[in-house]
Every structure is written in structure tokens, then in C-alpha cells.
Amino acid sequence: AQTVTQSQPEMSVQEAETVTLSCTYDTSESDYYLFWYKQPPSRQMILVIRQEAYKQQNATENRFSVNFQKAAKSFSLKISDSQLGDAAMYFCAYSTGRFQGGSEKLVFGKGTKLTVNP
Amino acid sequence: DAGVIQSPRHEVTEMGQEVTLRCKPISGHDYLFWYRQTMMRGLELLIYFNNNVPIDDSGMPEDRFSAKMPNASFSTLKIQPSEPRDSAVYFCASSGQGRGTQYFGPGTRLLVL
Numbered sequence: 001a002q003t004v005t006q007s008q009p010e011m012s013v014q015e016a017e018t019v020t021l022s023c024t025y026d027t028s029e030s031d032y033y034l035f036w037y038k039q040p041p042s043r044q045m046i047l048v049i050r051q052e053a054y055k056q057q058n059a060t061e062n063r064f065s066v067n068f069q070k071a072a073k074s075f076s077l078k079i080s081d082s083q084l085g086d087a088a089m090y091f092c093a094y095s096t097g098r099f100q101g102g103s104e105k106l107v108f109g110k111g112t113k114l115t116v117n118p
Numbered sequence: 119d120a121g122v123i124q125s126p127r128h129e130v131t132e133m134g135q136e137v138t139l140r141c142k143p144i145s146g147h148d149y150l151f152w153y154r155q156t157m158m159r160g161l162e163l164l165i166y167f168n169n170n171v172p173i174d175d176s177g178m179p180e181d182r183f184s185a186k187m188p189n190a191s192f193s194t195l196k197i198q199p200s201e202p203r204d205s206a207v208y209f210c211a212s213s214g215q216g217r218g219t220q221y222f223g224p225g226t227r228l229l230v231l
Binding site: 044103 | 151160166177213219221224
């Protein structure tokens, strides 16, 4: 079974600075997707960024980018120019790819609580 | 476009009562997922549907839990009888294609006393 590990329960960053959240995963599959979701105090789960395992290029979305290291099974999230609104729980998630078959569920890590200090 | 809609947003009930959670997926999406979030276990899948058919219900904890999707725009998750350990936030999510991004509803916070 696939597992996702987020080793940092909590992180903090100063406003306008850069922070990196870590995620590692364990799988024997070659085709899969990885996601970062944000959960602010409102509890809403919001997609931040998505990476297809077959793509070598790291995904970016404005101030958010990932460092995807397939061989190391590592998928970190970098937030640049941190803003107060970035404060939230961040969850790393894994999904089996379309050519792999099997369940399409998301497997989540335990989350990292990010605090942004003014 | 409206996102995934869940109701109620909050539910407080007493042990032994029946609880019904409702979900309306994004129009046109043919995958619907039910997740549960607790402090102890984090976020975990309960069940998901494709074209209204249950595909994977391996996460449903026990027979007290049941889920239905009578049509493409509505799903229910029912707990009968409810127990205090069922207290959690229940999320519904939908996706428009296989292995596609899942879009989450606002969740239902359930408290069973």
C-alpha cells in the first residue's frame, strides 16, 4: 500500500520570505500523481498544486512550486514571498495513475501546520 | 460555477441516532468521493463512486455506515446508529475524469454526544 509521510508537524516563516514543506512517499508504482492541498481554518480543502509522475518538469503555480525527486520519492512544496493568507495546514497526497489501475482514492500525509509571522 | 455542496455544515446528535450527510458534486463530474478527517487517523477515504456506482468501499468502517448515489447530482452518507467515535469532519469531493484533481466540499463537522 502507498504511504505518504510529512515529517514536519509544524513550520513557521516570516512574511515575504520563502519556506519549504517536505513530503516523502512510498510506492512500487511507476505511474501516479502527487498533490499539495491547503486547509485554512475554514476547513475547506483547496488544491495548491499537482504533479504527474511521468513529467520531469517541476510544477509551478504562481508563488508555489514543487521539487519532485522521483528516484528519492520526495515531493517538497516551496512557497515564495509568503503571505499571511498562506497560514494553513498543508497536506501532501498521492493518487495512482490512470495506466496503473486500482483505486483512485487520494492517500494523504498527516499534514504540516504553517504559521506566517508578520 | 458552484463547487461541491455539502449539508449540513454542522451536526450535533446523540449516540444511537441516525445521521445523514448530503453531497451535491460539481455538475458534469462523474466521480464522487467521501472522506473522513480525524485527529487520530487524518484524512481517509470511506467510499467512492463512478457514474453513480460504488467502486471502492474498503474504507467504510463497519455496517453502521452506508452510502448511496441515486443520481449524478446527489449522494448521501448515513450512519445508523451513530457513536461518539464517529465524531469527525466528513468531506465530499468530486472529480471530472479518472485520476483527475479532486475538488472538495466545505465538509460536515459531526459531533456525536
